[in-house]
Amino acid sequence: MNAVEGRRLHKAYGDLVAVDHIDFDVRQQECFGFLGPNGAGKTTTMKMIYGLAAVGDGDLRVLGLDARTQRREVKARLGVVPQEANLDWDLTVRENLVQQALYYGASTDGRVDELLALAQLSQRGESKPRELSGGMQRRMLIARALINEPELMVLDEPTTGLDPQARLAVWDLLDGLKSEGVTLILTTHYMEEAERICDRLAIMDHGKIVASGTPAELLERHEQPTLEGVFIEITGRGLRE
């Protein structure tokens, strides 16, 4: 069984087609990346997987469950790192994790300290999230997403806006999760990131998947020395603003 299967998956908001009949599989325990310019449909695809957008047309199976009808069951087994740091700003770092555990009905015994250590935030448990740097907030989001020991992590632009050191720290965290057998799906527009941590990629543009494969396959198929070259060749040079 694949971790995620999209079949003719489609999503429109009014006249705007965000995701246009895409087919994709995410295998168990791999790191799968959606690449694409802004507005390509990456985030909408991710939101359908983690239940923040209703599935429009087609089929979406997540961990063997129907994302349309078994949303609660799907969400119970996912970890979600959104693009925006939607932390609970009124609670401390530690309380954020305790409350997140409650949303899942998960145990907090030792788990909160363990996650604080993993995110290198052990000293900041009593801080308010606002007092943390961008990199710390991002690590906290990842720690929060792990509270229910998810089988599948969905990360929407996990390193956007971070400095190189903070990005490395996030990559190390994701490497660790991968080696523990957690399936990862992420979106990014950093080619270096895609090459460094993704086993397989799908390049999206205008709501469609326009290319997919391992980074090596994509380089070979498009006869480009870098993924950046592949990306520009496929999606063009025009600005997407």
Add this chain to the structure above:
Amino acid sequence: MRIPAPSPRMAYRVWRRDLRVFSKLWKGALLPTFLDPVLYLLAMGFGLGTYLASINGIPYKDFIASGLVASAAMWATAFETTFNVYFRMNEYKLYDNVLSTPVEVEDLVAGEVAWACTRALIYGTVFLLIVGLFGLIHSPWAVITPLFVVIGSACFAAIGLSFTTIVGKVDYFTYFYTLFVTPMFLFSGIFYPLDRLPQWTHVIAWFTPLYHLVLITRGLILGPDALSVLGNTLWLVAVTAALFSVPVIYMRRRLVP
């Protein structure tokens, strides 16, 4: 449109978060809110009231104190379900996170209604105790007033959440207060009985939840008429039940499009 029934377990988790935050903030930021109805009682009841004869044989301060218990609950619920919910939903994106967990929209709405009722219960009960300290309670039935404060608040919460989820722009919230909450406060029979006003004012008042809650709290505090308490309670329960699906539908449209 049919909506799924909320899960009490999930709604509790949403409610628990609000309690967690409240228990940290109430001593500082929220304390002044407790004083609001007390100021009205002092200014109107003990100030203006000394110039007025009694109303239907009830001293003026006793008359308004029993009504202010209802409005204390209304104000608490209105702020909670407009500004506070707005910030959680639109500014802090808190609900995006909550809805990425096993909590669904109907659970979230139920949890927020429950929390708004809890807050109204706290504010209403504290004010009821103050009314008691002033010696303005005349019936032992007053002890069950908090229960009805909760029932009335659920109705206010359903209306407030409907407004917030439909309108969704903080700039328009003043309309809610100027055109709905404040008129209710002034014209629901808290400060004077509606008896001598034209018939149409009664009709309008009958359609507002505060009018019914005032009749209940005044009854219980001054000497209840069981049939009136029952009738007004039924009104509040029916309107709450009818409105509950509105914020669920509109919040889903906003957050899980």
